[in-house]
Amino acid sequence: MARHVLERLDATMRHAIVESGSHVGDEIxxxxxxxxxxxxxxxxxxxxxxxxxxxxxxxxxxxxxxxRFEVVYQLYSLxxxxxxxxxxxxxxxxxxxWVPSATGLWKAANWAExxxxxxxxxxxxxxxxxxxxxxYDEFVGFPLRKDYPQNGxxxxxxxxxxxxxxxxxxxxxxxSHDRRISG
Amino acid sequence: MAENFVPTVLQDAINWAQKYSLxxxxxxxxxxxxxxxxxxxxxxxxxxxxxxxxRFSPRQADLLIVIGTITERQAPVLRRVYxxxxxxxxxxxxxxxxxxxxxxxxxxxxxxxxxxIPVDVxxxxxxxxxxxxxxxLMALQRRIQDHRGHVxxxxxxxxxxxxxxxxxxxxxxxxxxxxxxxxxxxxxxxRVR
Numbered sequence: 340m341a342r343h344v345l346e347r348l349d350a351t352m353r354h355a356i357v358e359s360g361s362h363v364g365d366e367i368x369x370x371x372x373x374x375x376x377x378x379x380x381x382x383x384x385x386x387x388x389x390x391x392x393x394x395x396x397x398x399x400x401x402x403x404x405x406x407r408f409e410v411v412y413q414l415y416s417l418x419x420x421x422x423x424x425x426x427x428x429x430x431x432x433x434x435x436x437w438v439p440s441a442t443g444l445w446k447a448a449n450w451a452e453x454x455x456x457x458x459x460x461x462x463x464x465x466x467x468x469x470x471x472x473x474x475y476d477e478f479v480g481f482p483l484r485k486d487y488p489q490n491g492x493x494x495x496x497x498x499x500x501x502x503x504x505x506x507x508x509x510x511x512x513x514x515s516h517d518r519r520i521s522g
Numbered sequence: 523m524a525e526n527f528v529p530t531v532l533q534d535a536i537n538w539a540q541k542y543s544l545x546x547x548x549x550x551x552x553x554x555x556x557x558x559x560x561x562x563x564x565x566x567x568x569x570x571x572x573x574x575x576x577r578f579s580p581r582q583a584d585l586l587i588v589i590g591t592i593t594e595r596q597a598p599v600l601r602r603v604y605x606x607x608x609x610x611x612x613x614x615x616x617x618x619x620x621x622x623x624x625x626x627x628x629x630x631x632x633x634x635x636x637x638x639i640p641v642d643v644x645x646x647x648x649x650x651x652x653x654x655x656x657x658x659l660m661a662l663q664r665r666i667q668d669h670r671g672h673v674x675x676x677x678x679x680x681x682x683x684x685x686x687x688x689x690x691x692x693x694x695x696x697x698x699x700x701x702x703x704x705x706x707x708x709x710x711x712x713r714v715r
Contacts, residue, residue: 474595474630475594475595482628482629482630487629488629489627489628489629490627490628490629491629492594492629492630492632492633493594493629494594494597494632494637495594495595495597495598496597496598496601496638497637497638498636498637498638498639498640
């Protein structure tokens, strides 16, 4: 679809790219974290690329792989009508589990990065207001990580005589979840 | 027997009046609300049962209809709405999400509104058809007429679950990060250092 984007990036930003390729019609670039902002700024401002719009910013948890997380930027050019997917690989270690914030490049990154932090615990260094956005402040942990228990409810309020929820369905779900992680 | 006759007849009259003048508070959070609208509309017409008057203040309502999914984050709000209602008050769980959490078996959805407030009538369905809702409403009206009181009673006050007394989360078999390390926790001021 937009192979020329990859060709242009290979020519100009070689040092920032780990690997690149196409998959089912989508162009994908895996960036080095230390050059991520440089790459993102380049694809935004280069007139031939012109990725003015950050469609979405998400995280994928590849539990068991090293590095564990992948932060994914979905970019779109309103002028050229082409798309690009930029990925950064992030390690699980808390000291290393961060990427530079893209809020300075796209304002749309603000809430998306808060959501990514809230659910996956990937920090976005330089974010102006990195707080939880979906879960409540009392919540402990990051619920969309693959090793978070499926029924890890952290209730804010309960009746003392509330009906038990420790039913067979719940136990079966928990067991299947545990098997998926350890196997 | 004669001295009991007048109070009994009077109580029957009060029950009759109560069951045909239920002021509803629709706590509508999800897609079930569409079916509630159909129930209120002319075809099914909840007005035939005297419950057509939605009050959007809990202080004026005596039937709380929990319509839709209740998340853990929203549960304190539902509890507060219930506490603001004045006795006598009843609660209907509208749809499976309000009844049991439905198919949401995860960290974010409360497994039923009855975890937070006492519920008198459960109407299953995803969403329930208006006939089912009217059936549930008539079941509640029978209960009011018979003066049988609530299905669930509250023992003691509902406590807010604090971080300290929250049950410890299960540790996974392989011992990998349960994401509970202190340095990973969200700081209270919300800022990341």
